[in-house]
Amino acid sequence: MQIPAEFAPRVDRDIALGPMTAYGVGGTARWLARPASVEELIALVELCRISAVPIYPLGKGANLLVSDDGVDGLVLRLDAAAFQDIDWPSRNERIAHGSAIVRAGAGADMHRLVRESVRRGLGGLEVLAGIPGSLGGIVRMNAGGRWGQIADVVRRVTVVEPGRGLRVLEPAEVGFAYRRTELGEAIVCGVELALTWDDPQALRERMLAIWSAKKAAQPFAEHSAGCVFKNPPRAEMNGAVPESARERSASAGALIDRAGLKGLRVGGASVSTQHGNFIVAEPSATAADIMTLIGRVRRAVAERFGVELELEIKVWDRVGSGQRERTAC
Ligand code: EPU
Numbered sequence: 001m002q003i004p005a006e007f008a009p010r011v012d013r014d015i016a017l018g019p020m021t022a023y024g025v026g027g028t029a030r031w032l033a034r035p036a037s038v039e040e041l042i043a044l045v046e047l048c049r050i051s052a053v054p055i056y057p058l059g060k061g062a063n064l065l066v067s068d069d070g071v072d073g074l075v076l077r078l079d080a081a082a083f084q085d086i087d088w089p090s091r092n093e094r095i096a097h098g099s100a101i102v103r104a105g106a107g108a109d110m111h112r113l114v115r116e117s118v119r120r121g122l123g124g125l126e127v128l129a130g131i132p133g134s135l136g137g138i139v140r141m142n143a144g145g146r147w148g149q150i151a152d153v154v155r156r157v158t159v160v161e162p163g164r165g166l167r168v169l170e171p172a173e174v175g176f177a178y179r180r181t182e183l184g185e186a187i188v189c190g191v192e193l194a195l196t197w198d199d200p201q202a203l204r205e206r207m208l209a210i211w212s213a214k215k216a217a218q219p220f221a222e223h224s225a226g227c228v229f230k231n232p233p234r235a236e237m238n239g240a241v242p243e244s245a246r247e248r249s250a251s252a253g254a255l256i257d258r259a260g261l262k263g264l265r266v267g268g269a270s271v272s273t274q275h276g277n278f279i280v281a282e283p284s285a286t287a288a289d290i291m292t293l294i295g296r297v298r299r300a301v302a303e304r305f306g307v308e309l310e311l312e313i314k315v316w317d318r319v320g321s322g323q324r325e326r327t328a329c
Pocket of ligand 1: 217225229257
């Protein structure tokens, strides 16, 4: 693909992706693009479409494993100021409307959004305390946990879709389900959230309680990409559990734990001794170590419980490019 001169300052070649991910492993991207505006993003997406170059949208790399071979395509990072802006409602709007609409770019940092919404007395995001990532990636995979999921507060999502340009989607068109959406190739560039005015002190206490419950259960001090597998639905309720209710179903971490796999190691990667659904990586780890360990855990859980664990993390590799879900938060 020929990069036109006007994009040259925003596109780098052969960039190592490991440092941009929580795992810190993986190879290079053929191109890494950081558009400065929505217009540039639209033009880049169109360029890739006509050149048949796959796009890999990258948020903060919180939920992503990049293969040691890297990816042959264009990695898109929406970290320019235009994509990190957050438009907070004013107190006057509170009096006028009672509701609280927050507009934020896809590159906005989730920790910042949670902290700042709580400080301003806006409820709805505090349940996502402790979830790392960019807002775009969080929406894309409908991130959440026991206390709630982002879908609960999403009002509209602005996307750039190859061949269709800029579109504004209602939640039903986003297709939120358990840790999944129907966004396909669409790239999230902005999100409108519907929050609720509340008491900042009460929100703060709730946020801190969720944070400490997570810190007690999960290996925050180590390098990981969060839960590796989705929670499987309970066998006896197969099909009867709506996808959005899977939080309440069997825990993949508990199955891995009961199969005796905590501490299992391949090279620099091991199953966390704290939570079975986390694979933690030492600085010496490679993506291949993590992938091999994922395969072993999957086989052991299938043999012991007859459950096929499905990946929650995104894996970017050369083999799967084109068919695989590529967005990561
Ligand atoms: N458990 C074990 N052993 C383990 C891990 C868990 O016995 O090694 C047990 C726990 O004691 C508890 C049950 O399993 O009784 C559920 O564990 P937990 O509360 O940790 O919840 P989870 O279902 O394992 C989900 C999300 C997490 C989220 C937590 C809390 C998924 C795949 N995981 O985990 O999300 O933080 O609830 O809300 O949905 C992530 O998405 O990356 C993630 C970490």
